[in-house]
Amino acid sequence: MSGHGAVSGDSLISLSASVLAERLHSGELSSVEVTQAHLDRIAEVDGDIHAFLHVSADALKTAAEVDGARRLGAKLSPLAGVPVAIKDVLCTQDMPSTAGSRILEGWIPPYDATVVAKLRKARLIPLGKTNMDEFAMGSSTEHSAFGPTHNPWDLERIPGGSGGGSAAAVAAFEAPLALGSDTGGSIRQPAAVTGTVGMKPTYGGVSRYGAIALASSLDQVGPVTRTVLDAALLHDVIGGHDEHDSTSLTDAWPSFADAARAGAASGSLTGVRVGVVKELGGEGFQAGVSARFAEALDLMASAGAEIVEVSAPSFRYAIAAYYLILPAEASSNLAKFDSVRFGLRVNPPGGGTVEDVMAATREVGFGPEVKRRIILGTYALSAGYYDAYYGSAQKVRTLIQRDFDSAFSRADVLVSPAAPTTAFKLGEKLEDPLAMYLNDVTTIPANLAGVPGMGLPMGLAPEDGLPTGIQIMAPAHEDARIYTVGATLEALLEQSWGRTLISQAPGHPSMPLPDERAARLEGGTR
Amino acid sequence: MTSTADLMDFDKALELFEPVLGFEVHVELNTKTKMFSPAPNPAAPGADASEPNTMVTPVCLGLPGSLPVVNEQAIRFSISLGLALGCEIAPTSRFARKNYFYPDLAKNYQISQYDEPIAHDGLVEVELANGKTFRIEIERAHMEEDAGKLTHVGGATGRIQGADYSLVDYNRAGVPLVEIVTKMITGAEHDAPELAKAYVSAIRDIVVALGISEARMERGNLRCDANISLSPRGSGELGTRTETKNVNSLRSVERAIRYEIQRQAAILAAGGAIIQETRHWHEDSGTTSAGRPKSDADDYRYFPEPDLLPVEPSRALIEELRSALPEPPAVRRRRLKESWGFTDLEFQDVLNSGLLVEVESTVAAGASPAQARKWWTGEIARLANVAAVDPSSLVSPADVAALVALVESGELTDRLARQVLEGVIAGEGSPSEVVEKRGLKVVSDDGALIAAIDEALASQPDVLEKIRDGKVQAAGAVIGAVMKAMHGQADAARVRELVLERATTP
Structure with a gap:
C-alpha cells in the first residue's frame, strides 16, 4: 500500500462523480483520463483491498467511445463517461457474474440486468464487478467464496456486507460510484462502516431484473457513493419502472439530484420533523456510535429540525422475522443452482443419478452460510411448520409496516445509527452467526416494510477513529425526501468538521497514510 | 409393464365396487407468448417447436436474476375458461411456488396457484350417448406454467430408469396452462368410462368454442389425469386412488378408466391393497403401469410467489369477458333441441353424427329443421361415408338449404334432389344451377x-x-x-x- 501516499491531492480519483461529470461535460477532462486514473488506482490498491472480483477489459474502449460521442456533439446524460463499479450480484453480459459464489464461478450471463442496461444507456463506464458475501448472505464480505474484502480505513477490519466490495471500492477511490443491493442492510451497513453513502430505494423503485435473487420480497438495488448528490445522480439513472419486474413501481419519480441539490443549498431543516426510533438505539450500540448520533441530532435541531422520539415496538421482532422470511425465499431462489443449465457441475465419484449430481454440486458449490440459510428456509416452509414460522414472520412484517405508518404520522423522516458498531475485525464474528446477524438490527425494518433508507457518514467514533453512519428513512415513494434531508445533514456535518469525512480516510489520495498504520498494513492480514 | 395384471370382468367389478372418479385436465393456452416470459409459445397456432431449446428466454431457463411477468392474455383466457365452467372468479388470486427438484423444471420450482386459484366452484353438464346427463362439479381452475421435456437416451424403455443420459428441451417450459380440477364424482357406475370420455370431450368443446387452446390431445394441448378409486359396495368407505397420466385421446380416457376399474377390482377382490401412485397409460397395450408413488404428505413447501403481484381482475373485465362468452354447449344443445322440436332420438342422431353445427347452419339458411336433419344425417352422411370424408367437406349448409327449398316448392322430387346433390358435390354449381344444367325440373304441365x-x-x-x-x-x-x-x-x-x-x- 505504499502507493497510497504518492497520489497528489487534486487527483482525479478524489473527485466526486458530480464534479467529474461537470468536468467531462465542459471538456476539461476526458472519460479515458478519468477511467484510466481509476484503473490505475485499482491496480495500485486492490491487491490489498480486494474490492473487485473482476476488472473490465473494455472500460477504456467504452470511455473512448463516450469521448468520441461527446466530441461529435451528442447529447449525453449527466453521468456519461463517469466510471462505475457493479456489485457481482448483477448480471453483466460482458463480465462474469458470480454473486460471490463458487457455484457461479466464471458464469457470464447472456443478458444484462436492467440497471446495468440503464448504466450503459446513460453511458457510464462499467469498471468491474465488486466482491460480496456469497449470494449477499452476510454483513462482512467474509462469506465471499473468493476471499474477503478489506476496509480501506483499516485493512484488518471488515468493510461491512454483503456489499463490502462496492463500499470499499468507493471508499478507497477505486471508483466514484458503485451499485449495491440491499436485502437487510447490504448497502447501508457497509456505507456506515466505510464512511460512504448508500441508498436503499423504496421497494420497487429500482428494477430487480438481472439481480441474482436472495430474498425477492426484500431485495433492492441502489447506489453506493461518497456524496449524497452522487447517490441521487446514480439513482436517477437506475430508477423507474421496468416491464421485466412485476414488483417494480410505476411511479413518476422526481429528480433525486434536484432534491439533493435543494437540500444542500437550503442548509436548513426548519419544519422537518425528525423521528428518533427508540428501539433502534441504546443498549448494544457502541458508545462512540451513540455519541456521534446524539451530536448529529443536535446539529439537525440547531438547523431547525423538530426532533421527536417515536416508538416502534414491533421492531424488536424484526431480526427474528427477517431470518425466517429471508431463508425461506432464498431456499427457493437458490434451488436453480443445480448444475443442469449453468455454473459448476460436480460429478460424484462413480457417476450417479441427476439427484446425486445436483447434491454433489451444491455440496461443493455453496459455502457454509448459504447452506445454513437453505436449511433454515427449507425447514421454515415445511408442511406443519409453515404457519408457525413463515406465516408468523409475515404477520410480524405487517406489524412492522403499521409501526412505520404510525411513526411517519408523527415524523417526516426517521433516523437511527446505520450500524450498531464501527467496523469489526476480520474473523471476529465469523464463527458466531447470531452476532453477525445483529449487525443489521437497524437496517432490517426498512426492508421488511419496503421503505427507503440511506446510510451516510456521521463522523468517526472517538474510541477507534473509525467511521460511523446515520440512517435516514422515509415513507415508501418518498425517496426524494431522504435526498433533501440527507444532503442538508451532509452539508451541516461537513461544515462542522471543516472537511469531508472520507478525506480523513488513511487511504485518501490527499492524505498520506500515518506511518504506524502503513506499517501495520505492510504486515497486515491478507 | 403390467401386461400380466389380473383383470376382473367389468360387470363383475361394478357388482362388487362403486367407482369414484376425479379428473385433472390441463389445458395449454394458445397465447402468442408464454405464461411468464415473452418467449414464443409452442402451443400457439402454427408454432414450430421441433428444434429443441429455441423458444426460450432467460426466464424459461430459470437463469439467475431472471424474473417472471404474467401474460395478461393468459389471465383473460383463464377468466373466460373459468366463467365457461360456471366458476366464481376470485377478485384476488395469487401465484405460489411449488418447490421440488427435477431437471425439466428450470427453477426447481413451478409457479402455480395453490390456495388462491383464479376460478373455483363451477359446474359442467355432460351428456352421454344414451341421453343421460351428469352434473360434474368443478372444484377449481388455476393457472400454472408447464415444465420442459425430458428425453431419456440409452434405456430400453425410454424411461428414466436404465437410461444412459437424458436430454432436456425447455421449449415447453413456461407454456401457460389452466388446470381444471373436479370434485369427487360418485354415481357414475357402469357409465364411468364413458362419462370420463364425455367430460374431457365437454372440456374440449368449451375451450374450442372459446378459442383459447388448440385442444389437440395427441399434441398434449389437452391432458387428462384420471383419478380413480373403488369403494366396496355398501361400505361407505373410500378406496385408495391411483392417478392415471399420459392419456392423450378421448378413446384412451375411456379405456384407461375401464382398465383401472378392472385392475383395482381384481387386486381388492384377491385381498390385496391399492398403492397410491401415478399410473402410466400405454396406448399400444391398453394397460397402465406403476409410476411414482404419490403421497398426500408430498411436501412442496408452497409459499406465495414473491416475484409476482396478486391477480386482481376488475369487475368490468370479468363482465366484459362474461358477455363475450359463447353459449355453453349444454345450454346450446337444449335450446336447439327445443326450437327444432326434435325427439330425443332424432336429436341424439344429429349429435352422434357430429352434425349439430351443420344442421344449425342449414336451418339458419332457411331450411326446416326436419329437412336439414334428414339431408345431413341421411344422404349427405351416406355419401361422406362412401368417400371416407367429413360430411361438412362435401357441401355447404347454404346449398343444402337451397336444395331443401327446391323440394318444398315442388320444383324437385326427393329423387331428383339426390341427383342435384350429386351435381353440387361434383362441383357443377349451386342446386339451381345444377337443375338448369341437367334439366332436372319437375314436369308441372x-x-x-x-x-x-x-x-x-x-x-x-x-x-x-x-x-x-x-x-x-x-x-x-x-x-x-x-x-x-x-x-x-x-x-x-x-x-x-x-x-x-x-x-x-x-
Whole structure:
C-alpha cells in the first residue's frame, strides 16, 4: 500500500462523480483520463483491498467511445463517461457474474440486468464487478467464496456486507460510484462502516431484473457513493419502472439530484420533523456510535429540525422475522443452482443419478452460510411448520409496516445509527452467526416494510477513529425526501468538521497514510 | 409393464365396487407468448417447436436474476375458461411456488396457484350417448406454467430408469396452462368410462368454442389425469386412488378408466391393497403401469410467489369477458333441441353424427329443421361415408338449404334432389344451377301429364276397369308407366291425382 501516499491531492480519483461529470461535460477532462486514473488506482490498491472480483477489459474502449460521442456533439446524460463499479450480484453480459459464489464461478450471463442496461444507456463506464458475501448472505464480505474484502480505513477490519466490495471500492477511490443491493442492510451497513453513502430505494423503485435473487420480497438495488448528490445522480439513472419486474413501481419519480441539490443549498431543516426510533438505539450500540448520533441530532435541531422520539415496538421482532422470511425465499431462489443449465457441475465419484449430481454440486458449490440459510428456509416452509414460522414472520412484517405508518404520522423522516458498531475485525464474528446477524438490527425494518433508507457518514467514533453512519428513512415513494434531508445533514456535518469525512480516510489520495498504520498494513492480514 | 395384471370382468367389478372418479385436465393456452416470459409459445397456432431449446428466454431457463411477468392474455383466457365452467372468479388470486427438484423444471420450482386459484366452484353438464346427463362439479381452475421435456437416451424403455443420459428441451417450459380440477364424482357406475370420455370431450368443446387452446390431445394441448378409486359396495368407505397420466385421446380416457376399474377390482377382490401412485397409460397395450408413488404428505413447501403481484381482475373485465362468452354447449344443445322440436332420438342422431353445427347452419339458411336433419344425417352422411370424408367437406349448409327449398316448392322430387346433390358435390354449381344444367325440373304441365295418362289408361283397359270399380290401388301401375314416360321428372302425387281424375271422368 505504499502507493497510497504518492497520489497528489487534486487527483482525479478524489473527485466526486458530480464534479467529474461537470468536468467531462465542459471538456476539461476526458472519460479515458478519468477511467484510466481509476484503473490505475485499482491496480495500485486492490491487491490489498480486494474490492473487485473482476476488472473490465473494455472500460477504456467504452470511455473512448463516450469521448468520441461527446466530441461529435451528442447529447449525453449527466453521468456519461463517469466510471462505475457493479456489485457481482448483477448480471453483466460482458463480465462474469458470480454473486460471490463458487457455484457461479466464471458464469457470464447472456443478458444484462436492467440497471446495468440503464448504466450503459446513460453511458457510464462499467469498471468491474465488486466482491460480496456469497449470494449477499452476510454483513462482512467474509462469506465471499473468493476471499474477503478489506476496509480501506483499516485493512484488518471488515468493510461491512454483503456489499463490502462496492463500499470499499468507493471508499478507497477505486471508483466514484458503485451499485449495491440491499436485502437487510447490504448497502447501508457497509456505507456506515466505510464512511460512504448508500441508498436503499423504496421497494420497487429500482428494477430487480438481472439481480441474482436472495430474498425477492426484500431485495433492492441502489447506489453506493461518497456524496449524497452522487447517490441521487446514480439513482436517477437506475430508477423507474421496468416491464421485466412485476414488483417494480410505476411511479413518476422526481429528480433525486434536484432534491439533493435543494437540500444542500437550503442548509436548513426548519419544519422537518425528525423521528428518533427508540428501539433502534441504546443498549448494544457502541458508545462512540451513540455519541456521534446524539451530536448529529443536535446539529439537525440547531438547523431547525423538530426532533421527536417515536416508538416502534414491533421492531424488536424484526431480526427474528427477517431470518425466517429471508431463508425461506432464498431456499427457493437458490434451488436453480443445480448444475443442469449453468455454473459448476460436480460429478460424484462413480457417476450417479441427476439427484446425486445436483447434491454433489451444491455440496461443493455453496459455502457454509448459504447452506445454513437453505436449511433454515427449507425447514421454515415445511408442511406443519409453515404457519408457525413463515406465516408468523409475515404477520410480524405487517406489524412492522403499521409501526412505520404510525411513526411517519408523527415524523417526516426517521433516523437511527446505520450500524450498531464501527467496523469489526476480520474473523471476529465469523464463527458466531447470531452476532453477525445483529449487525443489521437497524437496517432490517426498512426492508421488511419496503421503505427507503440511506446510510451516510456521521463522523468517526472517538474510541477507534473509525467511521460511523446515520440512517435516514422515509415513507415508501418518498425517496426524494431522504435526498433533501440527507444532503442538508451532509452539508451541516461537513461544515462542522471543516472537511469531508472520507478525506480523513488513511487511504485518501490527499492524505498520506500515518506511518504506524502503513506499517501495520505492510504486515497486515491478507 | 403390467401386461400380466389380473383383470376382473367389468360387470363383475361394478357388482362388487362403486367407482369414484376425479379428473385433472390441463389445458395449454394458445397465447402468442408464454405464461411468464415473452418467449414464443409452442402451443400457439402454427408454432414450430421441433428444434429443441429455441423458444426460450432467460426466464424459461430459470437463469439467475431472471424474473417472471404474467401474460395478461393468459389471465383473460383463464377468466373466460373459468366463467365457461360456471366458476366464481376470485377478485384476488395469487401465484405460489411449488418447490421440488427435477431437471425439466428450470427453477426447481413451478409457479402455480395453490390456495388462491383464479376460478373455483363451477359446474359442467355432460351428456352421454344414451341421453343421460351428469352434473360434474368443478372444484377449481388455476393457472400454472408447464415444465420442459425430458428425453431419456440409452434405456430400453425410454424411461428414466436404465437410461444412459437424458436430454432436456425447455421449449415447453413456461407454456401457460389452466388446470381444471373436479370434485369427487360418485354415481357414475357402469357409465364411468364413458362419462370420463364425455367430460374431457365437454372440456374440449368449451375451450374450442372459446378459442383459447388448440385442444389437440395427441399434441398434449389437452391432458387428462384420471383419478380413480373403488369403494366396496355398501361400505361407505373410500378406496385408495391411483392417478392415471399420459392419456392423450378421448378413446384412451375411456379405456384407461375401464382398465383401472378392472385392475383395482381384481387386486381388492384377491385381498390385496391399492398403492397410491401415478399410473402410466400405454396406448399400444391398453394397460397402465406403476409410476411414482404419490403421497398426500408430498411436501412442496408452497409459499406465495414473491416475484409476482396478486391477480386482481376488475369487475368490468370479468363482465366484459362474461358477455363475450359463447353459449355453453349444454345450454346450446337444449335450446336447439327445443326450437327444432326434435325427439330425443332424432336429436341424439344429429349429435352422434357430429352434425349439430351443420344442421344449425342449414336451418339458419332457411331450411326446416326436419329437412336439414334428414339431408345431413341421411344422404349427405351416406355419401361422406362412401368417400371416407367429413360430411361438412362435401357441401355447404347454404346449398343444402337451397336444395331443401327446391323440394318444398315442388320444383324437385326427393329423387331428383339426390341427383342435384350429386351435381353440387361434383362441383357443377349451386342446386339451381345444377337443375338448369341437367334439366332436372319437375314436369308441372298438367297437359303433358294428362296426355301421358290417357295413353297409359288406353293401353291398360283392365286397370281402368279396376279403378272405376273402386280398386284405387290399381292406379299404381298407371302412375309407374307415366313416371317412366316422364323420365321421373314429375310429381308422383300430382300424377296420382290426375290418374284418378281421368279414370273416373266419363
